[in-house]
Amino acid sequence: MTRTAEHRHHSGTRGFTLVEMIVAVGLFAVVMVVCVGALLSLANANRKAQALESVINNLNIALDEVVRNAREGSVYHGAGGDASCGTGAYNTPHDCVNGGTIFAFEPYGNTSADQPWVYSFAQDRNGVGRIYKSENGGSPIAITGPDVSIQSVEFYIVGSTPGDTVQPKVIIVVEGSAGANGTTARTTFHIQATAVQRLLDL
Numbered sequence: 001m002t003r004t005a006e007h008r009h010h011s012g013t014r015g016f017t018l019v020e021m022i023v024a025v026g027l028f029a030v031v032m033v034v035c036v037g038a039l040l041s042l043a044n045a046n047r048k049a050q051a052l053e054s055v056i057n058n059l060n061i062a063l064d065e066v067v068r069n070a071r072e073g074s075v076y077h078g079a080g081g082d083a084s085c086g087t088g089a090y091n092t093p094h095d096c097v098n099g100g101t102i103f104a105f106e107p108y109g110n111t112s113a114d115q116p117w118v119y120s121f122a123q124d125r126n127g128v129g130r131i132y133k134s135e136n137g138g139s140p141i142a143i144t145g146p147d148v149s150i151q152s153v154e155f156y157i158v159g160s161t162p163g164d165t166v167q168p169k170v171i172i173v174v175e176g177s178a179g180a181n182g183t184t185a186r187t188t189f190h191i192q193a194t195a196v197q198r199l200l201d202l
Helices: 003-011 018-072
Strands: 074-079 096-100 102-106 117-123 129-134 148-158 169-179 186-196
Touching: 018 102, 018 129, 018 148, 018 169, 018 186, 074 148, 096 102, 102 148, 117 148, 129 148
Parallel strands: 074 096
Antiparallel strands: 074 102, 096 148, 102 117, 117 129, 148 169, 169 186
């Protein structure tokens, strides 16, 4: 190739124009915005999944305890609701067909001289709704974590009267929400559990 031909070959090549660079940068920016938005959505979904997992784990442990102890107990007593629920001493059986915020019973191994165990729903000093447990007349202790905000707990009790041919049963309905650290997103939940007294009530 002669020097003149080589000069013509190099002078025929072109670089990117300003318009082409602007279009390329614009397309790159759009793709990055879409990718970042998708990444943030995935991160938020992951936080919500962690919050839900925390709720389920915490509530499963708490409700499993209530159900297990209720099955082995007796003398079911519901309170904290309307006229269908009992009042006063918790050592006498009483239905609570419309739901109440208190469930008392005699745990397995207790005698008539012992105080019943009581599960109840109340707000702590920070205004967070929690489930509390009191053993043998002791001070109530929260059995749900502060990261689980419970809006309502209802204990529905039927068949508590001895000899009514209906086996004593308590249905627990819990509603609330939970959030993850570093996000304002909340995950709501609605959980129900049932316990039937093992001791025959004929």
